[in-house]
Amino acid sequence: MRALTWHGKHDVRVDTVDDPEIVNPRDAIIKITSTAICGSDLHLYDGYIPTMQAGDILGHEFMGEVVETGAQSTLKKGQRVVVPFTIACGSCYHCGKHQFSACPNGLPADNQDIAQTLYGQEMSGLFGYSHMTGGYAGGQAEYVRVPFSDVGPIVIPDGIDDDKVLFLSDILPTGWQAADQADIEPGDTVAVWGCGPVGLFAVQSAFLMGAERVIAIDHFPRRLELAAKFGAETINFEESAVYEALMEMTGGIGPDVCIDAVGLEAHGLFVDNVVDQIKASTFLATDRPHSIRQAILACRKGGRVSMPAVYGGFVDKFPLGAFMEKGLTLRTGQTHVQHYMPGLLTAILEEKIDTTFLISHRMPLEQAAEGYRMFHDEQNTVTKIVLKPGMAA
Known part of the structure; x- marks a missing residue:
């Protein structure tokens, strides 16, 4: 598949990488239909966030269609979902308090030492945001693996345009x-x-x-x-x-x-x-x-x-x-996205909240590197860029 990868300060590239696979029965594979460049991504672009590695797939604001599920996933093939950028198990002490961004089980054991050294305790995993937050592949790609898919993603009703709900993922x-x-x-x-x-x-x-x-x-x-x-x-x-x-x-x-x-x-x-x-x-x-x-x-x-x-x-x-x-x-703190998503989706469907005003540019995934440069250098006119895999250049 094609995905945007990090290679150093101000060096991001759309490369061909391996397709994601189911590795846990609670996983799902999502075919990305829309993914956005976040202001937090610019901290990676500028080289301020530690523990990035060359080839890491970026992106933590995304949505798409379910194409494959593990045995314990509650999602069904064909459903459209928005995925929260925080990765949480749904059943630990912190998830029980709806403090999803504090979930320690969202962070693989191999990565917990990094977070404990830097911050005293581990936090939840995050998509596409360094190895101290799990080293998870992000969603600025054609496909992504979603852990704990029975907890995080929210199903979007038919007929609702991506632009209206994409930002439920983070901002x-x-x-x-x-x-x-x-x-x-x-x-x-x-x-x-x-x-x-x-x-x-x-x-x-x-x-x-x-x-x-x-x-x-x-x-x-x-x-x-x-x-x-x-x-x-x-x-x-x-x-x-x-x-x-x-x-x-x-x-x-x-x-x-x-x-x-x-x-x-x-x-x-x-x-x-x-x-x-x-x-x-x-x-x-x-x-x-x-x-x-x-x-x-x-x-x-x-x-x-x-x-x-x-x-x-x-x-x-x-x-x-x-x-x-x-x-x-x-x-x-990082956002407890799973806690807020249902109520905010309802507010969007009832037209109490508008999100589409923010989108200034829509670009093919293949032009993601240029999108990062624009968002970094032209912030007066570029308020939000949405990347579309498969979109014609």
Whole structure:
């Protein structure tokens, strides 16, 4: 089959690789009909996530048709399914609490030592996202093996276009969880750093959960325009000082909720961010955490900070004193996709949530390498790329 493979920083290629096979009775094989490039994929593209190996198949946002099942799979051939990016068993301690992204059984035993060394404990497996998260082949391919297929995938009713439901695999539940774990209350003011796909879904979700005001922060005009269409007020950080603007907009109190949807590759010519870039380039640090620092300093006393954004390693200059003295609450983590998928599918079918606005480009799988370059270099105009195996160039 054809699949997009990683070969190093800014080096991804569509290669011919072996077809996936059933290796466990709970497996299923999915023929991919749509797969997306995620902002998190750019962290791999930029070489920030450790334990990648040449030839790894990328992609964790995908859906398709069931073509083969193991003896214990509950799926049936011919069903259309969306697959969550987190791989979870459904029956362990954490899955029992619907903390699917904490499932230790989603991570093969051979990979658990890596995660324990880096993070103290293992997390769930993830599709197409390094060997510390399982080394699983991803879905930017013609076919993919789905472990625990009796737990993860959600069946899509006939007649529903891929574009409407594809983002149930990751970014819609991630944006929703970002707002949900912030305990948004009616009347709240919510500030969202980053208007990429997750940030835009966090904006939409915050309003649906009762926020009175949402303030979206970015520097790409097109992304700020999309946030404004949902009713968000906007700050372009290249034109305004974010902290000062937020204080003015909230009467000096600060937002009730701050959501960091940027993560380890923050942009901007800020003093701390420039230092972070120098340290990262000289292997003295891993991440550029400007956004989470700013969110903590701007959040009102007693407020809540939600961090759906990806961070990979260690950070310095973390404002721990401000965090403690202000009495803030911080919640974060990979998304418990399986927990949110059913309710969000219902909301899509009832037309309460729209996802199609985000798609700016549809491309054949064979052009995936160019898609990565575009998403990396042209973020003002490229908001989301959907790859279609078999699509004519």
